[in-house]
Amino acid sequence: MRFSGDDWRHIAIAVVLIAIAALLPFGGNAYYLSLGVNIAMYTALATSWALFSGPTHYISLATAAFFGIGTYVTGIGIETTPYPMLLVLAALAGAAVAALVGLATLRLSGIYFVIFTLGLAEMVRQIVTWWQNQAGSKGTYVLTNLTEADIYWQLLGLCAIVWATGWLIGRSRLGFALRIIGDDETVASHSGINTALVKVALFMVSGSVAAVVGAMIAPRYVYIEPASAFTPMLSFQVVIMALLGGTGRLWGPLVGVIPFTLLWEVISSSFPNQTTLLLGVCFLIIVYLLPKGFVGLLQKIRMRASGESARDEALA
């Protein structure tokens, strides 16, 4: 793969921005740092969600399932296994579950996939709860020396990996195949693309990232139990943020995550009892008024501006 001058410039800009973001923990403000952790976490989740659901239009509602699986990998293994190994295991576990879900549903039409993912987190939660009851415990302690700053840097690094992966996929045959599938699945299969395989592969990437995020966040929770690890709200937040930003561009979800995380801070501190309701309302507003997110809005404005300047030139 050859990079053009433009590509190098984009890479340089991205590296500089990530390096600047990495300076946050040195600011010494604990509140901003915890906000930063939230933003980095949701960015990794929403971007990896958009990698799969953006081009294919297959809406996955299962982020919480993968996230929870990752959390539990850390929770179970922290006493016996070195931490970096756990991240690898979480990625493998996430990919394996995604492969199972994908193989069962992605051969068929998209609707089965959505339905399957809708209840997945709840089902995994039931199984984990059952298994814990068998073992006679309610939750698991995760005690590590990792500080909030360590978690932040890890998540930031993960974001960088996700962006790089997304960028490389976009330039590869896989990304091309994916865009064709998104436009017209029949055309894709007629031009010799193994549509099921492509979709399953991408979903595995998405699932393993979500699991790794869960594994990285687990030390922050200290005590994990099924109800907090598999909260359905998470799947919902990730979808809403990715849609708010727009899934057409790699940086789209980030543009949605930042304002939404801030808004969420306000909502959960001012209206702690109405969070579900207000989130639902925000979601509906986005679906109806901003169907393509900020990215789409920006493109529309840009298109209108260029359309007007073209007309001005024609008049002049």
Added chain:
Amino acid sequence: MDILITGIVLGGTYALIAMGLNLQYGVARIMNLANGEMLVAGGFAAFWLYTGAQVSPILAIFLVAPVTFVLNWLIYKIMLRPLVKRAKTRGQLEADSILATFGLAFVLVGLMIWAFGGDYFSYSYLSRPVEIFGSNFGLNRVVAFICAVVICGLLYLWLNHSRAGMAIRAISVSPSSSGLVGIDVPRLSAIAFALGGAVTAMGGALISTFLTLDASTGVLFTMKALIIVIMGGVGDVRGTIIAALILGIGETMVASFIDPGLTLAAAYLLFILILLFRPEGLFGRRLT
């Protein structure tokens, strides 16, 4: 035998809920992820009427049905009709309606938490045993089952032997062709959606007599109803009923042999089997 009867009784109520969803998805073409929330709302209404005004849940159904009918009709007119108009293809409508009703589900959960709090609620109605074939069963379950059978039966007769019912079945086959033969598709779609919501809410009122619900359990029922509809085949009343009975029996078996907390896992197992072997539904014809 115990398990079989408990399963069938549970399946009967599931059939009612799934019929509601089937009307919404099969006719109005709206994949309604807020279906379970409508069920919980029906349950809440029954609970509220019973504890507040001593109205029996069976009578409450007659109040719940028209209210939820109007509510769902409004939801369709205000929220979903614009999506139907905007959508160019059926796939586009599916994606849009999934997102919109997913958001709606959270709004409904939020409203119910606001109104009733996040606690579990249950009340005791007709909770005395009744003997069938030598074993004891909760009378409330049996009564709920009988009501479900009656409502399902009426719905079946209406769909198969009335003019409106026939028009609704025609739309489920092909909305565009139904328009050509003079059927008012937008109006009947709205009615089918509203009716579906009302049927689900009635199911919720019946279920609340023997199950403990809380504001956020809706998604479980949505999941089960969706699985039943897929298993039975979209728009197929007979398939829906049989699929609901299978799910009811399967769940009861898992609950009594393994653990009552694993019922959703049982539903998923059935779902995977269906997806692997008969994705077109139990009685569906394979599309070529």
